[in-house]
Amino acid sequence: MARAIVLVIDSFGVGHAPDAANFGGINANTFANLSRYFYQHEKRKISVPNLAKMGLVQAAFEAGKSEFPVEEQKPEQGAYGYAAELSTGKDTPSGHWEMMCVPVLFDWDYFPKEGNAFPVDLIDKINLATGYKGILGDCHASGTDIINKLGEEHIKSGLPICYTSADSVFQVAAHEEHFGLDNLYKYCETVRELLADMNVGRVIARPFVGSSPADFTRTGNRRDYSILPPSPTVLDAFTQAGGHVISVGKIADIYAHQGISEKTKATGIDALVDATITHINSAQDKSLIFTNLVNFDQDYGHRRDPVGYALALENFDKRMPEIISAMNDDDVLFLTADHGCDPTWPGNDHTREYVPVIAFHKQVRSVNIGERGTFADIGQTIADLFSLDKMPYGTSFLSDLDL
Template sequence: MARAIILMVDSFGIGSAPDADQFGDQGANTFLHIAQQYQQQQDSLLDLPNLSGLGLVNACAEAGKQELPVTRYQASQGAYGYAQELSTGKDTPSGHWEMAGVPVLFDWGYFTEKTNSFSPELIAKINRATGIEGMLANCHASGTDIIARLGEEHMKTGLPICYTSADSVFQVAAHEESFGLENLYKYCETVREVLEGMNIGRVIARPFVGNDASDFTRTGNRRDYAILPPAPTVLDKLDQAGGTVISVGKIADIYAHQGIKVKTKATGLDALMDATIEHINKAEDNCLIFTNLVNFDQDFGHRRDPIGYGKELEHFDSRLPEIFAAMKDDDVLFLTADHGCDPTWPGNDHTREYVPVLAYHHNIESVNLGERKTFADIGQTIADLFKLPSMDYGESFLAQIK
């Protein structure tokens, strides 16, 4: 039986979604604006031969109704399209769950105040439950910025750095050595319990190391504590049918570890790609290998670094032939994203955008999948590929790519 591989290029939007104005994101286009900044600042064009060959540039041109300043390659082998999000948010769980066939049709709970984001009552509950009297930050912040600003005070006082963003999230940064990694995990597990009933999507442990603000660095020991999806995902259905779901990166955390048999953590694009290739080489049939390439989002999108983002895309593109070479004849590769994070957009939050929907196998021709009405088309296609019961949402495009 077939195997499927999903490479989830975290935050790689390709044009404003039809409802982007409701999110203040009308005009956002992660890929287009990266390409434009790259041309202006590097005096050269983004060069993505493998992604272009799959049809990425065609998909972005159709989604954004604009031509991109990139090196031109013919779409030669791969299915390409673009999908809009049905879910009510533009956050990580919503995008991931929807692509697995379960859109989020309810409203998340949010901490909307930019400062004093957590109420005195909530802080008192957390202090009582954790036994730690106090916290630092209590605001909306960029993770790297808040560590640089408060990391030294955190190490002196032992108080965790607690912050949030426009997403439904409670984040906790702490030093791996002075605070302790296991203590950070325990603190976050307790906060997750305290937040029960508030519909907060994730509590995220954000460990870091270093001696002072000049060299603080986040580590790969991040851990997400997510609530469960509201219905069985295609991962659950494959697991229940006797198949194997392999998580690479933070996928297992996003799905609250449901339906996943094998979990591999890795830090950085190369390590994530290496782990994915190793699983492709070893995995049995009837298997889904699902990889989140988080660095596009956390290192370049949120940090508003279009040049770094562009260079990372070129490096990712250069490694795709290794994925192709490892695939068997009946394997199917899907490339997509969970939301946008336009590095030229005001602020540092996600942007409401179309995402690419690319598919590849060794015998595929160039196929235009057009506009997809929901990310759930990917989950429905995977269900179709593995002959699983249909999902409640999405339309399979398997017939178009086989």
């Protein structure tokens, strides 16, 4: 029986979504704008020939309603299109849950942008439960900026750095050696429990190392503590039907470990790709290998580094033949994203964008599957591929894949 591989190019938007005005992102376009910036500053077009052959560039042209500087390669093999998001947020859980047929149709709770971010009574409860005498930060901030600003004070005081963003999230940065990784995880688990009455999507542990702002560096030991999706996802249906779901990267955290059979952590895009290939080479039939390539988002999107993003994308493109070579003839590879994070956009928040929808197997012809009304079309297609019951959201495009 076929296996499915889902690669999420975290933050790789391809044009502002129809409702982008509601999210402050009109004209945001992660792929197009980083390509224009790259061409202007590096004096050459970005080159992603393997992804282009699958239809990624053409899908991006159509989603953004315009062309942009990229070494063009016409689609040769693969179903390609792009999808709008139904969910009310432009965050990681919303995008991923919708991808697996559970869109977020409720409003998240967010922390205020002005003044102190967290309610005094919440901080009092956290201090009482954890034994710490206070927190540092208590504001909206970029993760790297706040570590550079408060990292030395954190080391001296022993107090955790707590901050938030435009997403529904409570983030805790702490030094792996001075604060301790296990202490950081325990602290975040306590915060997660104390947020039970609030609809906050994630508590994120953000460990770092170094001795000063000159060398403070976040490590790969990040951990996300998510609330459960509001209803069963395709992952739940698949595992209940005897399937095997393999999480690579932060996927298991995003789904609160529900519907996950096996998990592998890795740090960096190449390591995540390596882990994915290892699983493709060894996974049993009726497996779903699900990988999030977080570094596109955290290292380049949020840090507003268009050149770094472009170079990382080119490197990922070079790895595609390895992935395809490892696949069996009846395996299906899906490429998509969970939201946008245009590295040329003001601020450092996500952008509300279409995401690419690419499906590939070794016998598929080139076919344009057009604009999709929801990310859930991917999950519905996976459900169809494995003969699962139809999910409440999404439209399968399995019939376009020549299986």
